[in-house]
Amino acid sequence: MQPRLDAQKAAPAAYQAMLALETHVRKSSRLEPSLLELVRLRASQINGCAYCIDMHTKDARAIDETEQRIYALPAWRETPYFTVRERAALAFTEAVTRLADEHVPTAAYDDVAAHFSPDEVAALLAQAVVSRSFAIKNRGRWEAFGFDAYADTRDQVYLGVAVETDQAWDAVRRTAGQVLEYDGDVIDAYFHSTCGFSTAGIEEAFAAARTRPYLRPVSDDRGGGHYYCDISPRFRWREEWDASKLRAILSRTLPTVTPLSGDGLQRITDVTVSRTTRSGRVGELRIVFERGDVRIPGPDVRSVLRPEADRMLASTAFQLTVTKANGAVTRLVAAGAGSGHAVGMCQWGAIGRARAGQDYRAILTTYFPGTKIEKIY
Numbered sequence: 001m002q003p004r005l006d007a008q009k010a011a012p013a014a015y016q017a018m019l020a021l022e023t024h025v026r027k028s029s030r031l032e033p034s035l036l037e038l039v040r041l042r043a044s045q046i047n048g049c050a051y052c053i054d055m056h057t058k059d060a061r062a063i064d065e066t067e068q069r070i071y072a073l074p075a076w077r078e079t080p081y082f083t084v085r086e087r088a089a090l091a092f093t094e095a096v097t098r099l100a101d102e103h104v105p106t107a108a109y110d111d112v113a114a115h116f117s118p119d120e121v122a123a124l125l126a127q128a129v130v131s132r133s134f135a136i137k138n139r140g141r142w143e144a145f146g147f148d149a150y151a152d153t154r155d156q157v158y159l160g161v162a163v164e165t166d167q168a169w170d171a172v173r174r175t176a177g178q179v180l181e182y183d184g185d186v187i188d189a190y191f192h193s194t195c196g197f198s199t200a201g202i203e204e205a206f207a208a209a210r211t212r213p214y215l216r217p218v219s220d221d222r223g224g225g226h227y228y229c230d231i232s233p234r235f236r237w238r239e240e241w242d243a244s245k246l247r248a249i250l251s252r253t254l255p256t257v258t259p260l261s262g263d264g265l266q267r268i269t270d271v272t273v274s275r276t277t278r279s280g281r282v283g284e285l286r287i288v289f290e291r292g293d294v295r296i297p298g299p300d301v302r303s304v305l306r307p308e309a310d311r312m313l314a315s316t317a318f319q320l321t322v323t324k325a326n327g328a329v330t331r332l333v334a335a336g337a338g339s340g341h342a343v344g345m346c347q348w349g350a351i352g353r354a355r356a357g358q359d360y361r362a363i364l365t366t367y368f369p370g371t372k373i374e375k376i377y
């Protein structure tokens with residue numbers, strides 16, 4: 001069979017300087033978040049995964065998806081609410097998600113190929129394959145996810161097994177029924193957007209989590225001063241708070257993790273990283289007041305030190321620069337790396353590794369050390 005996609009044409013200039021990369025990412029028509037959420041939600045509906053449907057419905061609302069489109073999604077063909085591009089993506093998603101060991105119907109493929117670049121088609125494929133795997137693992141496990149799902153799963157992107165674009169067709173069949181196992185059990189397959197330099201151990205990201213040997217820090221260093229995920233628009237970031245903004249944010253967020261005495265917040269005299277985790281992230285943040293201090297455990301840092309009231313900090317991988325005047329903090333700058341909880345597979349790193357020629361098996365067993373890919377049906 002002829003490969004349907006031309007890998008040469010598909011390969012973008014992947015490893016430019018950071019600024020150029022960001023420009024590239026912005027300019028190239030990558031899958032827009034609203035479309036990705038629709039695809040994830042539709043795949044979850046077909047897979048019958050209650051947890052996934054709940055998560056993606058919330059995620060869709062969080063990026064201002066309309067109620068009308070969310071309700072209409074199962075019957076999208078019969079409604080006027082979806083664009084031509086979205087309809088092509090949904091048709092393709094349904095074809096791939098319903099796939100067992102059959103091939104993607106040619107009509108669905110040709111339609112999607114007309115509206116998406118080869119890169120994007122591979123992303124859609126990866127999305128569908130991983131959504132199916134995740135659903136198999138988590139079906140019926142609603143109670144197991146009864147923790148505060150917001151902070152834990154907001155960044156739990158179903159990213160995927162990164163597939164080389166010209167092998168996309170074969171990859172679908174090759175991965176049908178495959179899951180990752182450790183010691184004979186299907187693993188908790190965590191994913192995140194961008195690790196920034198190294199993934200994190202699960203105990204770094206979730207307070208109550210027990211350690212798992214396959215969820216430990218894995219370097220994303222590819223040599224030559226580059227990282228596999230440096231193609232991500234969130235590879236490096238910077239946030240800044242002036243005195244009043246810092247005060248306004250902390251006044252809202254601190255009471256959710258620690259009781260504050262009396263008349264609100266005292267003068268903030270310092271903010272420091274008081275402990276670092278084994279992968280090099282913030283393990284504890286210390287906020288110092290005129291009298292006393294508060295120590296924020298790593299897993300709570302992203303929701304406490306928010307850039308905006310409605311937006312969590314991108315990651316716990318950051319360094320702080322504090323400016324003071326008259327003993328009080330007047331400016332706080334966080335220079336950070338990556339996006340998400342950093343546990344398990346790095347989505348942008350997986351794409352970077354695929355572009356560098358790694359196959360999906362190598363990628364998965366790198367991010368989940370000691371695991372094996374097993375075919376369960």
Ligand SMILES: [Zn+2]
Pocket residue numbers: 194195196197198199220228229346348349
């Ligand atoms: Zn990474």
